[in-house]
Amino acid sequence: MKRRAAITGIGFITSIGNDRKEVSLSLRELRSGIVPVQFLGNPNLPVKVAGTVKGFEVESPRWRDWRFPERYAGLARETLRSLAPHGLYALCAAEQAIEDAGITRADLVDGATGLYCASAGSAFLLHHHLAHMHAVRGERGNPMGVVASIAGTVNFNLAAHFGIRGAVGGFAAACASSSHALGFALDEIRLGRQERMLVVGAEEVNAETVLPFAGMRALSVNPDARSASRPFDHGRDGFVAAGGAVCLVLESREAADRRGAKVYAEVIGWGQAADGHNVAISHPEGAGLAQAMRRALADAGLGPSAVDYVSAHATSTPAGDRSEAIALGAVFSAAGARPRVSSTKGITGHPLSLSGVMEAAFCALCLDEGFIPGNANLRVQDPACEGLDLPRESLAARPTVALNNSSGFGGSNVCHVLHAGRT
């Protein structure tokens, strides 16, 4: 029998709130975290909105210039000096999640705790350090440059800060990355290798991270922050970038019960399947995502009719949302099932590799508190969504089983199954 794994702690630094209470309220009331922005001081850029992180001023490459909430004022310079801006978000989210779970510093260093992270690294800091390298013709360089900038910076820094002695690693599959982190963390617990895992996703929202996607024509050019991100809507024109960090504490159910921990939800299965189709575009029929959902359900031992809610990956791009809608139809409508489906990116924007674990955390809140987020800004449904139940407003409901979808470049697709874990 597989070991069970429970979510016992959650930390949020997101565009829609920097703690659980604020995030829950934003999801219930569909309060958007998307605001007007101006990248590089250039009013001529067509991209004019983003899901920013409030309460953090991290626009400088110098950590000494950063400002962040008083709650985290105790962070030592030895910690801050090797962080990127999104590393700071990640550390703050992890501090929240650890406190929320009620685990001690001693628990973190016992070797039974691991850490899996996902981020694309900091293009912003990497640019800064490489520009300096060129300016001094390679004669000197900041010794923090590598560990603060490259993909892996989040796991490097958090593992050292918390003294993690279990499994530590990072995942790089673009927008599916933190979903891989959560899936493989579940396996670590099921296989008995670890008692608990910290799972972290983090991304920056600055010109260096965001604007390259404008070159791909993937970003919305709708200047209205209230309607630019509109997953599944006929008028969608691209995604709205976002940043932040989320940390989940995933723990064996036995360990959680032994210490009387609160359980938000259990993660009872996961699956992945790649499209084998295109480096950047989803399979037009959502073949890989449909297969990932089927594998996740099989892993959980459930059929499509057991699912009450699907947290869709839908980012508000024309091709991606259509592909996911078709995949959902193939898995659920074809089986006569009709779960509620929504994409929370209508209010959060799309935080790239953070999105998978962020939305898994949203699912855990839904299962624990009894609600289903609506599809913000969905006015005229894409015809590809025919047969899907896409609530416009958030619903007071008590789902028992939720699916969480993610898709990334290269056609990577990941799906988690979460259960309310009330029994």
Place this chain on the structure above:
Amino acid sequence: MEKSPSLPEPSSSNTVRKEPLCDFPEEVREAFRRLRETGDPAAADTVVLAIVAEHMPRKGVPISDQSALVADLGFDSFAITEMIFFVEELFEVSISNAEILGVSSVADLREFVRAKLASREPRPE
């Protein structure tokens, strides 16, 4: 249009060099100005001591010339490289690995910086 506080300003910090020692007390900045104008070695000592105090991991420990960077002030090799980079940037010098190995106390660092500045051509404006 409203601007988000979390986004870089038009003149990105990537390209803006901040005033040296902007995070340090005025007396340290004054010593640095004196060093640049007069080459006064005592002014260099003041700056070096402030750099050590700012970078040392073991806070609250009194610093003396005899203080060992590792044993007394809590530096590890990574923290030493961080401090050395700060010295390189501030004085616009390059310091080799072999030179770093010769620095184990505050006095060593003070003397090393004095020697490095004296041997540099041209001197800072």
